[in-house]
Amino acid sequence: MTARRVLLFGLGLGLCLGLALWLDLPGGLAGTVHGVRADDPLIDKVKSTWRAQDGETAGQIFAEVSKVAHFVPKGWELGPKTDTGELVVFSWAKRRSGEGKGNYTVTWEVAPDGTVKIIVPDAKPMDLGWRAFALSLVAEEATNRERGVNRRFLHDPASFVS
Numbered sequence: 001m002t003a004r005r006v007l008l009f010g011l012g013l014g015l016c017l018g019l020a021l022w023l024d025l026p027g028g029l030a031g032t033v034h035g036v037r038a039d040d041p042l043i044d045k046v047k048s049t050w051r052a053q054d055g056e057t058a059g060q061i062f063a064e065v066s067k068v069a070h071f072v073p074k075g076w077e078l079g080p081k082t083d084t085g086e087l088v089v090f091s092w093a094k095r096r097s098g099e100g101k102g103n104y105t106v107t108w109e110v111a112p113d114g115t116v117k118i119i120v121p122d123a124k125p126m127d128l129g130w131r132a133f134a135l136s137l138v139a140e141e142a143t144n145r146e147r148g149v150n151r152r153f154l155h156d157p158a159s160f161v162s
Helices: 002-024 041-049 058-068 123-128 130-143 151-155
Strands: 072-082 085-093 103-110 116-118
Touching (some): 041 072, 041 103, 058 130, 072 103, 116 123, 130 151
Antiparallel strands (some): 072 085, 085 103
């Protein structure tokens, strides 16, 4: 029994170390994108201050959406500066394999006064919370006749309740 526990602990520790290395390598969630670290203070500001109407953070929304829609998080990066502020971009894909139409993004603008607002076509569903955002993505998948659409989520009345 003790050897079994040691083996399980070793496997768990190995998985944690492997995940930590992946997160810290270029291309991982904490890696560099275009020379900017994903733990940049501006990115941290968006992650910590932006909230949907129901109080969810972007990270919480993305975690829930990835459970019901074709949504594979790619990572955070800084976008170009604009006349009205600085952009923070979160990118995602529909499939891990990269098969399909490529990457998608959600973009926030951080104004000089520090206010953060989402500025993408998916802004309204994202502002409403994870269910609305997920429903918009799953409905788009069904409309585009993609394979593996989560029709159960799309047709579940509970999906429409916050």
